[in-house]
Amino acid sequence: MEGEGTATGRQRRATASQLDQWTVQDQVFKIYGAFASIPRSAQSVISIWTASILKVVLYERSRPWLCYWILHSIALLGESVDDELEDNAIDFLSRCQMPHLATTYAAVNSLVTLGGHKALSSINRDNLYKFLSRMKDSSGAFRMHDAGEIDVRACYTAISVASILNILDDELAKGVGNYILSCQTYEGGIAGEPGSEAHGGYTFCGLAAMVLINQANSLDLASLIDWVAFRQGVECGFQGRTNKLVDGCYSFWQGGVFALLQRLPAFGGEGFGTSDVEVEWVSDSTSEGDDEDRDSSDDNEALHPEPDQEGHQSSSHSPESSTAVHIHHSRHNQLEPLFHTMALQQYIVLCSQEQEGGFRDKPGKARDYYHTCYCLSGLSVCQYSRSKNENSPPLPTSVLGPYSNLLEPIHPLYNVVSRQYHDAREFFSKY
Numbered sequence: 494m495e496g497e498g499t500a501t502g503r504q505r506r507a508t509a510s511q512l513d514q515w516t517v518q519d520q521v522f523k524i525y526g527a528f529a530s531i532p533r534s535a536q537s538v539i540s541i542w543t544a545s546i547l548k549v550v551l552y553e554r555s556r557p558w559l560c561y562w563i564l565h566s567i568a569l570l571g572e573s574v575d576d577e578l579e580d581n582a583i584d585f586l587s588r589c590q591m592p593h594l595a596t597t598y599a600a601v602n603s604l605v606t607l608g609g610h611k612a613l614s615s616i617n618r619d620n621l622y623k624f625l626s627r628m629k630d631s632s633g634a635f636r637m638h639d640a641g642e643i644d645v646r647a648c649y650t651a652i653s654v655a656s657i658l659n660i661l662d663d664e665l666a667k668g669v670g671n672y673i674l675s676c677q678t679y680e681g682g683i684a685g686e687p688g689s690e691a692h693g694g695y696t697f698c699g700l701a702a703m704v705l706i707n708q709a710n711s712l713d714l715a716s717l718i719d720w721v722a723f724r725q726g727v728e729c730g731f732q733g734r735t736n737k738l739v740d741g742c743y744s745f746w747q748g749g750v751f752a753l754l755q756r757l758p759a760f761g762g763e764g765f766g767t768s769d770v771e772v773e774w775v776s777d778s779t780s781e782g783d784d785e786d787r788d789s790s791d792d793n794e795a796l797h798p799e800p801d802q803e804g805h806q807s808s809s810h811s812p813e814s815s816t817a818v819h820i821h822h823s824r825h826n827q828l829e830p831l832f833h834t835m836a837l838q839q840y841i842v843l844c845s846q847e848q849e850g851g852f853r854d855k856p857g858k859a860r861d862y863y864h865t866c867y868c869l870s871g872l873s874v875c876q877y878s879r880s881k882n883e884n885s886p887p888l889p890t891s892v893l894g895p896y897s898n899l900l901e902p903i904h905p906l907y908n909v910v911s912r913q914y915h916d917a918r919e920f921f922s923k924y
């Protein structure tokens with residue numbers, strides 16, 4: 494019998510990413526070996542040179558992301574950039590040469606966020622379609638880049654850009670659903686690849702991709718919703734996975750999962766009309782006053798949960814009263830937000846926000862553009878979680894702090910501001 498520690502035993506249990514990672518590790522160790530054998534005097538020059546190449550590669554890879562995080566944050570705040578910056582951003586994004594699905598998604602979302610003829614027409618949809626087809630594996634799933642890793646993130650970014658650019662067809666969609674289904678774990682959340690651990694980032698990607706290809710109902714939605722409901726911690730923020738710390742960025746990755754779920758017909762929502770992916774908002778059969786009254790009492794409970802005898806959180810999180818069951822039995826058949834939206838706003842505004850501006854993972858960490866983008870996106874999801882449609886703004890009681898804290902609504906399938914989504918949709922339906 495092969496022992497746990499043997500190479501063959503290790504190989505047999507390995508995921509595709511682990512195998513990739515070990516290949517890279519072997520190469521790095523070989524480089525270390527070669528490095529150790531050269532004269533000491535040459536080592537420092539080479540190490541400075543290698544570090545700067547690595548820095549350039551990583552920086553180049555993240556630049557479209559920086560554009561998206563910054564532009565989307567500005568758009569969420571209801572602001573726009575000046576003409577010169579807009580022109581420079583369009584010019585820069587059209588010169589990015591390293592094809593990669595994640596940066597393609599970031600660049601497309603940046604251009605959609607900038608909006609207007611110049612930004613939208615700078616996207617070469619024919620070439621992009623060819624790139625997406627090249628990234629498609631024979632299994633149906635997508636890989637991130639040429640010879641790159643296959644995972645749920647790649648599936649989402651490919652399907653998301655294809656959908657928003659109106660080039661999604663059966664060929665691109667074929668097999669994606671089965672791959673994502675194989676990534677839903679025993680916990681209910683979705684992992685990056687089969688056999689890995691469920692994680693909020695991949696759960697958002699997997700669910701959004703399934704909605705876009707009209708296959709969300711083939712997931713085990715009841716266990717998915719229970720998994721995500723249990724990820725909101727006593728600190729009021731979300732953790733990315735079981736037994737890990739809460740982090741501001743999961744306000745969107747997990748909060749966005751709720752925003753998607755509550756629009757699904759299976760949970761009483763009105764759907765996305767997935768053939769043309771129009772945003773529909775949750776219908777509401779009760780009076781707004783009634784709704785908002787309950788909001789505040791629920792949120793008080795959320796902030797001060799009654800511990801049970803073993804010190805666990807309140808009974809609404811016990812397995813006997815699973816979240817899925819609650820949804821269907823809520824008063825007057827009205828759909829409640831499926832998480833504590835005011836509590837999450839408290840975590841975002843009071844714990845993730847930096848005094849000087851910007852957002853972070855948690856107190857003690859530094860602010861950055863990634864966390865700023867995803868904390869603001871999560872905040873918007875919370876604020877609009879009870880809105881009937883994007884033209885009826887939330888009541889003040891749904892917004893933590895002054896009403897001037899209200900952000901723009903997002904389209905949760907793509908995480909771009911709704912108005913920009915509609916403009917892009919219209920633009921790409923004509924061209």
Ligand SMILES: CC(C)=CCC/C(C)=C/CC/C(C)=C/COP(=O)(O)OP(=O)(O)O
Nearest residue numbers: 595646650692694695698733734737738740
């Ligand atoms: C569209 C797109 C590209 C989406 C990316 C989705 C996303 C955020 C995936 C998360 C990946 C991951 C396993 C992080 C764990 O990091 P960690 O171990 O440092 O954090 P943790 O302790 O919170 O799990």
Ligand SMILES: [Zn+2]
Nearest residue numbers: 740741742854
């Ligand atoms: Zn984070």
